[in-house]
Amino acid sequence: MIFDLEEICKVPFEFNYSELAEKVISFCLEYIEFPYEAEVNLTxxxxxxxxxxxLEHRGIDRPTDVLSFPMLENATPGDFSSLDEDDCDAFDYDTNAVMLGDIVISVDKVLEQAQEYGHSIEREFAFLICHSMLHLFGYDHMExxxxxxxxxxxxxxMEKLNILR
Incomplete structure (x- = not known):
């Protein structure tokens, strides 16, 4: 797995958030049985x-907790049978990894929602990554x-990761 973390704000978490993010992303890839090397970017x-x-990407004029920008289009969530290693759009030329997409998380919302929902900051952070990974795999929650x-x-x-409320 290729994992890239970018911090464009001060991150006041008192835990190793890079390690936790990598753990959750890696587990999600294993859980979904993703058949290729994957690249995921987290901001x-x-x-x-x-x-x-x-506002720019969704036309929604308010902050949100997490945004997902999938690079793949799946007809069926979690089904990657249509991926082809010769597909120039999905595979990175240099690494031969599938570029799954980008995850953007508001650190402010992680802190707010952990307090609001009465669980740890680590749990909220891990949950938002899990949620976003499912979007990158083609899952949605509109219907x-x-x-x-x-x-x-x-x-x-989250249960298999033993990251509970």
């Missing part, structure tokens, strides 16, 4: 910056059946 930012990104499936997958992954 940590603040509410002000994620607000701008949310009730999609939401139910995605929530089930999130719960299973």
């Amino acid at each position: 940590l930012t603040n509410n002000e910056e994620i607000h701008k990104i949310n 009730d059946d999609e939401r139910t499936e995605m929530e089930t997958q999130q719960r299973i992954i």
